[in-house]
């Protein structure tokens with residue numbers, strides 16, 4: 001194993017994401033996805049719970065004293081044995097095909113109860129001290145249910161700074177040069193040509209590799225954002241936005257794009273697949289403009305993507321131009337919205353954002 005800083009964390013994170021994605025892909029191809037509604041009325045599926053259990057068991061096997069902030073909680077499962085058993089049926093049969101990689105992740109979870117205990121361990125309050133992992137087992141659950149894009153997301157923060165970020169995007173093209181689209185094709189039933197892992201380690205750049213590659217083979221390739229520099233470059237840019245109108249103000253985003261001279265319609269894509277897409281230069285700018293003064297973005301929805309874009313030559317801030325602050329708990333309580341763009345034009349984008357939003 002390489003002795004670069006965070007080499008072990010990166011390897012474990014990539015393998016954990018790869019294994020969890022095997023589970024989510026099985027659920028993705030099923031008609032019924034064991035969907036239940038959470039307290040905030042957002043959907044969660046057996047795929048979300050199963051992927052979270054597998055990732056936490058891998059982290060516990062390797063970094064037992066690290067804290068974990070994960071999106072899902074286990075309480076509903078403790079009173080719903082049918083749902084628990086559906087998840088367990090998936091978790092117990094999901095393993096990496098490479099036995100040494102599977103062993104590195106600690107192997108199989110021993111029982112359904114142990115699985116619930118792992119899910120429950122993602123309850124850290126987060127904060128500015130020590131090593132904290134952030135997990136979104138299925139980011140873009142609505143996209144996952146719609147047959148669109150989604151991502152399995154894992155990041156390590158140390159003293160509030162993201163040091164390692166990994167995004168597994170089962171429905172994005174493997175090819176970094178493929179055209180930007182959120183569409184995965186009608187009636188697509190196999191994974192031919194799709195499935196990519198984006199990774200970054202602080203000060204070591206960003207990479208992509210096929211999600212289905214042999215677990216320990218190294219097919220990682222460096223990725224970088226498109227080097228937009230001029231106003232003309234900016235006018236030809238592709239903007240990524242959420243699919244969900246409730247998650248990001250589409251009308252203001254349209255005004256911002258027009259101010260920058262951008263004529264192409266935005267590509268609407270669920271999940272942190274947007275961060276991966278701009279980091280590999282398929283798209284250029286990610287705009288997320290808040291729709292409510294009370295909603296606080298969650299750290300697991302941004303930590304991995306923030307580092308991957310910055311390591312690929314981008315800048316990520318909120319609409320005031322401040323860097324995202326992962327040190328204040330489970331949410332980005334100090335930030336409003338997200339603006340990601342190549343470094344050289346990020347300032348110009350922020351000026352347009354502020355003019356439109358009247359900041």
Ligand SMILES: Nc1ncnc2c1ncn2[C@@H]1O[C@H](COP(=O)(O)O)[C@@H](OP(=O)(O)O)[C@H]1O
Nearest residue numbers: 138139140141142242244246247270271295301
């Ligand atoms: N009102 C809101 N504003 C912004 N983001 C929201 C939101 N309500 C939910 N979200 C978050 O948006 C994420 C999806 O991102 P996107 O809109 O880019 O696809 C959801 O993640 P989950 O799907 O993991 O729940 C959820 O955390």
Ligand SMILES: [Mg+2]
Nearest residue numbers: 136139140301
């Ligand atoms: Mg999410």
